[in-house]
Amino acid sequence: MQNFYFDDDNGRKSFELPGARPHYNPDRPGQVEHIFLDLALDLPTQSYCGSCTTRITPVCNGIETLMLDAVNLHIDSVQVNNLNQAFDYDDERLSVHLSQPTQAHQSIELRIEYHVEQPQRGLYFIAPTPDYPHKPVQVWTQGEDEDSRYWFPCFDYPGQLATSEIRLRVPKPYVAISNGELIATHDEGDAKIYHWLQKQVHPTYLMAIAVGDFAELRDDWQGIPVTYYVEKGREADARRTMGKTPEMLEFFSQTFGYAYPFPKYAQVCVEDFIFGGMENTSTTLLTDRCLLDERAALDNRAAEALVAHELAHQWFGDLVVIKHWSHAWIKEGMATYSEVLWTDHQYGAEEAAYYRLNETRNYLSEDASRYRRPIVTHIYREAIELYDRHLYEKGACVYHMIRAVLGDELFFKAIHTFVQDNAHKTVETVDLLRAIDKATGRNLQFLFDQFVFRGGHPDYKVAYSWDSDSNLAKITVTQTQVKDSKNGSSSSNSGLFDLKIPIGFGKHENGDLHTNQIRSSSSSLQCFTVRIHEREQTFYFPLTEKPTFISFDVGNHTLKTVVLEYPIAELKAQLQHDPDPISRIYAAEALAKKGGLEAVKTLSAALKEDPFWGVRAEVAKQLAAVKLDQALDGLLAGLSDPHPKVRRSVVEALSGLKTAASYAALKPIAEQGDASYYVEAAAITGLCAVASIQLDNPSQEEEVLTLVRSILQTRSGWNETVRSGAISGLSKLKTSEAALNLILEYTVSGTPQALRLAAIRALGAISTGQNNVNLERILVRLEELSRESLFLTQVSVVTALGQMETSKAIGILQALADQTPDGRVRRLAEEAVQRVQKRIGKDQAVKKLQDELEQLKKDNQELKSRLETLEAKSK
Numbered sequence: 125m126q127n128f129y130f131d132d133d134n135g136r137k138s139f140e141l142p143g144a145r146p147h148y149n150p151d152r153p154g155q156v157e158h159i160f161l162d163l164a165l166d167l168p169t170q171s172y173c174g175s176c177t178t179r180i181t182p183v184c185n186g187i188e189t190l191m192l193d194a195v196n197l198h199i200d201s202v203q204v205n206n207l208n209q210a211f212d213y214d215d216e217r218l219s220v221h222l223s224q225p226t227q228a229h230q231s232i233e234l235r236i237e238y239h240v241e242q243p244q245r246g247l248y249f250i251a252p253t254p255d256y257p258h259k260p261v262q263v264w265t266q267g268e269d270e271d272s273r274y275w276f277p278c279f280d281y282p283g284q285l286a287t288s289e290i291r292l293r294v295p296k297p298y299v300a301i302s303n304g305e306l307i308a309t310h311d312e313g314d315a316k317i318y319h320w321l322q323k324q325v326h327p328t329y330l331m332a333i334a335v336g337d338f339a340e341l342r343d344d345w346q347g348i349p350v351t352y353y354v355e356k357g358r359e360a361d362a363r364r365t366m367g368k369t370p371e372m373l374e375f376f377s378q379t380f381g382y383a384y385p386f387p388k389y390a391q392v393c394v395e396d397f398i399f400g401g402m403e404n405t406s407t408t409l410l411t412d413r414c415l416l417d418e419r420a421a422l423d424n425r426a427a428e429a430l431v432a433h434e435l436a437h438q439w440f441g442d443l444v445v446i447k448h449w450s451h452a453w454i455k456e457g458m459a460t461y462s463e464v465l466w467t468d469h470q471y472g473a474e475e476a477a478y479y480r481l482n483e484t485r486n487y488l489s490e491d492a493s494r495y496r497r498p499i500v501t502h503i504y505r506e507a508i509e510l511y512d513r514h515l516y517e518k519g520a521c522v523y524h525m526i527r528a529v530l531g532d533e534l535f536f537k538a539i540h541t542f543v544q545d546n547a548h549k550t551v552e553t554v555d556l557l558r559a560i561d562k563a564t565g566r567n568l569q570f571l572f573d574q575f576v577f578r579g580g581h582p583d584y585k586v587a588y589s590w591d592s593d594s595n596l597a598k599i600t601v602t603q604t605q606v607k608d609s610k611n612g613s614s615s616s617n618s619g620l621f622d623l624k625i626p627i628g629f630g631k632h633e634n635g636d637l638h639t640n641q642i643r644s645s646s647s648s649l650q651c652f653t654v655r656i657h658e659r660e661q662t663f664y665f666p667l668t669e670k671p672t673f674i675s676f677d678v679g680n681h682t683l684k685t686v687v688l689e690y691p692i693a694e695l696k697a698q699l700q701h702d703p704d705p706i707s708r709i710y711a712a713e714a715l716a717k718k719g720g721l722e723a724v725k726t727l728s729a730a731l732k733e734d735p736f737w738g739v740r741a742e743v744a745k746q747l748a749a750v751k752l753d754q755a756l757d758g759l760l761a762g763l764s765d766p767h768p769k770v771r772r773s774v775v776e777a778l779s780g781l782k783t784a785a786s787y788a789a790l791k792p793i794a795e796q797g798d799a800s801y802y803v804e805a806a807a808i809t810g811l812c813a814v815a816s817i818q819l820d821n822p823s824q825e826e827e828v829l830t831l832v833r834s835i836l837q838t839r840s841g842w843n844e845t846v847r848s849g850a851i852s853g854l855s856k857l858k859t860s861e862a863a864l865n866l867i868l869e870y871t872v873s874g875t876p877q878a879l880r881l882a883a884i885r886a887l888g889a890i891s892t893g894q895n896n897v898n899l900e901r902i903l904v905r906l907e908e909l910s911r912e913s914l915f916l917t918q919v920s921v922v923t924a925l926g927q928m929e930t931s932k933a934i935g936i937l938q939a940l941a942d943q944t945p946d947g948r949v950r951r952l953a954e955e956a957v958q959r960v961q962k963r964i965g966k967d968q969a970v971k972k973l974q975d976e977l978e979q980l981k982k983d984n985q986e987l988k989s990r991l992e993t994l995e996a997k998s999k
């Protein structure tokens with residue numbers, strides 16, 4: 125599954141919300157062998173009826189009652205081996221009282237007839253509405269994690285694997301797609317029956333259907349059909365977005381040491397999907413928002429990553445199934461790491477390293493701002509809460525660290541062993557450890573103990589100095605996540621990590637630090653691996669001559685944060701010559717912290733000259749962080765960078781500078797556009813952000829409002845990226861009533877969904893500068909919107925309310941948390957309540973002091989910039 129990405133900025137809290145408790149799989153009355161759903165869909169009334177037949181082999185004699193998960197279904201009858209059975213049903217659990225107690229190993233066939241009208245979960249009917257007359261008619265399901273019980277009665281937990289069969293009656297011309305192979309179709313008047321059979325065992329959460337009037341595109345991998353289903357008219361976008369699937373099937377079959385195990389691979393792009401993608405066995409569903417047009421394909425790599433992620437799940441998740449949600453990192457971590465593996469294969473090592481850095485940052489941001497938890501825990505309120513950045517991105521980093529410890533050859537040997545030994549079975553985390561041991565002889569319990577079974581990661585501070593008398597490099601490493609050294613060195617309970625870290629000393633041969641021609645070829649690294657396990661350790665390395673730069677954690681394989689405290693010359697040299705792009709990025713961050721003209725010069729040069737776009741994009745951010753006016757020229761040069769992601773980063777950096785010069789630089793991009801949707805959107809947002817600060821020039825606000833109005837009228841397009849950028853810009857004009865009115869206009873039903881969601885979110889940001897009358901208007905609107913049932917709308921409403929500074933937002937959030945059927949919305953709403961409470965709890969005087977401090981910082985920057993210029997002139 126690919127989840128949504130949330131923006132959160134609260135202080136770190138406990139992962140376990142009130143009501144969290146341990147969760148275990150239930151006792152198993154028997155082995156489920158086969159599930160057969162025979163359903164007829166009625167699209168106009170949004171209802172369906174039919175039967176669910178489950179063949180079970182009891183474990184032991186004398187079981188008198190079978191308990192199934194079944195939520196909000198209408199149960200019409202229950203039979204066992206064609207005899208009616210008594211049953212109780214409380215809308216959540218179906219208890220079947222067997223007229224004949226079970227006999228061990230004697231299979232029984234449990235047939236439940238049922239019907240459902242206008243389901244709210246599990247199975248979703250999509251249809252045109254008066255406001256959205258062009259919405260397609262579709263039906264799709266979403267089982268993970270515990271929602272299959274909303275569309276059929278079942279033993280709904282991943283520990284039970286069975287074969288499955290789905291027979292669906294749909295009106296013509298709709299097509300029905302499901303797991304496995306299509307074994308029969310036939311016409312019945314104006315309806316058509318599709319009969320799908322999945323011969324490989326899988327859990328209930330991976331059973332799925334998708335129905336629509338789709339265009340079908342066909343590909344092939346080694347004789348296995350590869351199909352893409354999209355709304356008619358989007359065929360070219362489908363090819364553009366999913367066309368690499370056969371190549372990926374080959375790549376993952378090789379990587380995991382196991383040929384793709386199912387009889388077909390279908391990807392269906394559906395409307396209003398509540399996740400990014402879902403890896404139902406052999407039938408992945410994707411949000412139709414991932415479909416790229418030609419211009420979006422320029423700098424959107426996320427869609428390709430999504431396709432790779434869901435495909436990798438066919439092995440990690442579907443072939444090898446997790447026994448319990450608490451071990452979901454086994455599949456989500458690997459699917460997320462597979463995005464890195466695919467990036468490496470397709471685009472090279474630097475792109476993969478940078479992709480992994482950004483995954484790491486996603487985890488670090490959640491860890492810093494939301495909560496810290498062990499990756500494996502069975503204490504939660506709802507399983508869906510586990511689907512966070514710890515599970516996905518930290519899980520991916522753990523797989524990468526396993527690879528770094530074992531080396532490539534042994535890592536992939538271990539992965540092959542794990543997949544081969546556990547194919548068509550369920551696994552827990554210990555099974556991965558066992559497979560590693562079996563394939564390589566290595567015991568990685570120490571790594572799992574530190575990164576999987578407990579929360580956190582090391583925060584390293586690294587200092588360096590050179591002793592020229594004895595040719596010694598002195599490196600002091602501090603684990604700053606531990607506040608004092610009283611706890612000694614026992615890492616298990618003190619928060620210290622015990623890891624081996626390679627440290628490299630680089631020598632750049634021509635020694636001229638101002639030219640920057642050939643990078644890696646002319647740099648050589650001398651490496652030492654040290655064990656870092658205490659809070660503070662100092663190492664001395666005898667070298668033949670002074671190194672040009674120092675590379676801590678060569679390869680950057682360890683999940684960590686790092687602060688480099690090297691002299692400026694070594695940081696400059698590292699930014700110019702370290703062959704590892706991630707090390708160059710760390711050097712750029714450290715240089716920016718040092719500040720001063722020298723840093724600006726070096727960063728400006730790197731923005732021009734670094735061969736890798738990822739470093740250039742990061743350097744642009746750091747240039748803005750130096751907070752010197754002299755950074756502007758360097759950034760302006762970056763606007764003509766050939767890589768759109770560098771241009772976007774430069775535009776965002778200029779937006780942060782908030783000067784007349786940055787306004788002048790952003791204006792033509794906002795007016796005339798850019799080849800990239802994202803650059804164009806960022807320029808419009810940034811222009812508004814700059815205008816909002818230029819209080820001495822009130823006409824600027826009028827100027828941007830006029831521009832934004834015209835953009836909103838003329839630049840609709842792919843996923844409404846550009847117009848959403850304009851809406852986001854309006855939210856920066858916090859005191860403007862005209863901006864608020866414009867945002868409110870786009871929250872009305874009938875506005876294209878992506879744009880409407882952006883407008884709803886923008887209400888939060890703009891609320892903090894509005895007068896009481898307008899604040900009330902915002903609250904009234906958000907309260908109305910909170911009653912809409914669509915998941916995406918609810919998330920946007922919560923995001924907006926969570927940014928507000930009024931206790932009235934709390935009431936709406938609490939009502940939404942109480943009423944929503946979605947566990948993710950519930951959790952987000954509760955966290956938003958805490959955030960708003962914290963914000964309004966702050967003393968007003970403190971807020972005033974903060975404002976004054978901000979002004980002082982700004983004045984200080986101006987003075988510093990002038991001083992630097994004077995000093996430069998006097999040299």
Ligand SMILES: [Zn+2]
Binds near residue numbers: 125433
């Ligand atoms: Zn996933």
